[in-house]
Amino acid sequence: MKFLVVDDSPTMRRIVVNALQTFGYDQIVEAQDGAEALEKLKAEPVNFVITDWNMPNMNGLELTKAIRGNGPTSGLPVLMVTTRGLKQDIIEALQAKVNNYVVKPFTPQVLKEKIDLIMQSMAA
Amino acid sequence: MAKDRDIQVLLTKSEELKALFTLGQRVIPFLEELFIFVREVTPALEEINTSIQDNLKRIPKASKQLSKVTEATELATNEIMDIIDGMTYKLNVMNQNMKDVQTRYYALQHACSSVAEIAKAGLSNGQMGNPYLTKIEAILNEESSNDTSSVLFANSESVMESVRTDTNNIMLSLQVQDITTQQIAAVNHVIETVQGKLNGILGYIQNSEVGIIVGGVQSQPPAAPNKYMPSEDLQRSSASNSSTLHREIAFDPEAVDSLGSAKLDRQNQVDDLLNAFHSNSLALHEADIPEVDDAVSGASPVEVSVETSAAALTELDADDPVDTTDIDALFASMQVSAQPESATAIHDDGIDPMDEVSQDDIDALFK
Numbered sequence: 001m002k003f004l005v006v007d008d009s010p011t012m013r014r015i016v017v018n019a020l021q022t023f024g025y026d027q028i029v030e031a032q033d034g035a036e037a038l039e040k041l042k043a044e045p046v047n048f049v050i051t052d053w054n055m056p057n058m059n060g061l062e063l064t065k066a067i068r069g070n071g072p073t074s075g076l077p078v079l080m081v082t083t084r085g086l087k088q089d090i091i092e093a094l095q096a097k098v099n100n101y102v103v104k105p106f107t108p109q110v111l112k113e114k115i116d117l118i119m120q121s122m123a124a
Numbered sequence: 125m126a127k128d129r130d131i132q133v134l135l136t137k138s139e140e141l142k143a144l145f146t147l148g149q150r151v152i153p154f155l156e157e158l159f160i161f162v163r164e165v166t167p168a169l170e171e172i173n174t175s176i177q178d179n180l181k182r183i184p185k186a187s188k189q190l191s192k193v194t195e196a197t198e199l200a201t202n203e204i205m206d207i208i209d210g211m212t213y214k215l216n217v218m219n220q221n222m223k224d225v226q227t228r229y230y231a232l233q234h235a236c237s238s239v240a241e242i243a244k245a246g247l248s249n250g251q252m253g254n255p256y257l258t259k260i261e262a263i264l265n266e267e268s269s270n271d272t273s274s275v276l277f278a279n280s281e282s283v284m285e286s287v288r289t290d291t292n293n294i295m296l297s298l299q300v301q302d303i304t305t306q307q308i309a310a311v312n313h314v315i316e317t318v319q320g321k322l323n324g325i326l327g328y329i330q331n332s333e334v335g336i337i338v339g340g341v342q343s344q345p346p347a348a349p350n351k352y353m354p355s356e357d358l359q360r361s362s363a364s365n366s367s368t369l370h371r372e373i374a375f376d377p378e379a380v381d382s383l384g385s386a387k388l389d390r391q392n393q394v395d396d397l398l399n400a401f402h403s404n405s406l407a408l409h410e411a412d413i414p415e416v417d418d419a420v421s422g423a424s425p426v427e428v429s430v431e432t433s434a435a436a437l438t439e440l441d442a443d444d445p446v447d448t449t450d451i452d453a454l455f456a457s458m459q460v461s462a463q464p465e466s467a468t469a470i471h472d473d474g475i476d477p478m479d480e481v482s483q484d485d486i487d488a489l490f491k
């Protein structure tokens with residue numbers, strides 16, 4: 001199971017990576033914005049994307065839409081992890097077809113729960 | 125006849141001259157006041173000009189200081205994370221050592237039990253009264269009756285697990301660095317915008333006749349550009365909600381609400397909102413909810429026109445940087461067509477879309 005963690009903040013990337021390692025996932029690729037994430041997705045297969053929303057160059061919402069709009073990656077699970085907590089934001093994320101949504105600051109339990117939920121729904 | 129006409133013209137002209145003098149008499153006080161006003165306003169304009177220039181000089185310094193703050197906090201956070209990683213590694217080593225000690229202890233305990241059995245067997249088979257065997261049996265019996273090692277091992281494991289949880293919590297608490305950095309970036313963005321406006325005002329003063337009135341303005345060099353905020357960046361920042369500090373930082377202006385007591389308020393507000401949303405939306409828009417559920421679970425996509433975006437994405441070459449304009453166009457087309465009924469339903473539930481929602485609310489949306 002390979003994860004792609006996308007966040008412009010090195011701190012947040014490290015926190016998410018650390019949490020994933022605690023959950024037992026050790027194949028993790030990192031990108032600092034949506035554009036770099038798309039390059040990574042083209043370069044190597046990834047099973048799960050965890051992305052921030054607010055990023056320069058290409059934000060997480062745009063990345064999600066690009067993933068959904070691209071045949072080979074359209075079914076990729078995308079979990080949005082962001083400080084954005086307005087209802088309008090959630091609606092936009094739904095429209096972009098993210099699989100789930102976590103607000104920062106998060107607890108590892110919430111992150112694990114969301115990942116498991118997405119995996120269960122993908123397996124079903 | 126001609127003389128009469130000449131006299132008439134002369135009289136008319138003299139009347140006009142009289143009117144002119146009368147007007148002059150009335151205008152002179154006004155002109156005097158105007159001169160006084162200009163005399164008084166000139167130092168004020170000079171002061172404004174100096175003030176703008178001084179403030180413009182300070183703004184790059186403010187941006188630089190903010191940049192240093194974000195860089196320092198990011199560096200410090202990284203160092204804390206390194207220490208936490210070190211602690212986690214040491215905990216893992218301690219945990220493994222503890223397990224090894226436990227294994228060795230149980231092996232030793234097993235050996236002692238065997239020795240006790242041998243002593244017992246010896247005492248009951250012709251060695252009764254042997255002082256050595258009696259002593260060995262007594263020692264082993266005493267040790268086995270006071271064995272608290274299993275409790276100690278369990279306690280130690282519990283303490284190590286607790287320390288591990290603490291380190292994980294410290295790591296997670298460091299999310300605050302990202303949130304505060306976003307806030308600083310938002311403040312820097314405001315400073316940059318103000319700088320742009322002041323630059324504009326200064327440029328206007330320099331290029332207008334006010335500059336001539338205010339002595340010395342013409343000779344002032346234009347304000348030095350802020351290397352932290354070139355004018356092109358300001359325009360881009362406005363569009364992308366990002367600000368350049370020690371690196372380009374995209375920010376959520378509302379990120380501060382994620383911290384402190386606001387976080388708890390947000391959670392409470394979300395709980396209330398979630399209840400309201402469920403009671404209204406589920407009752408009013410039953411047909412729409414499954415669409416949202418399917419969309420977020422990935423089971424069956426909402427009818428969203430993505431052909432345009434797919435075509436646009438496939439046109440992207442691996443070597444081509446992703447163009448913001450392309451993306452804007454790409455998502456503009458999606459936003460026009462990608463309006464699932466369920467999303468509209470969410471808008472129609474009587475809840476302000478600008479309200480904040482909690483993780484619980486979000487969970488409900490994604491169930």
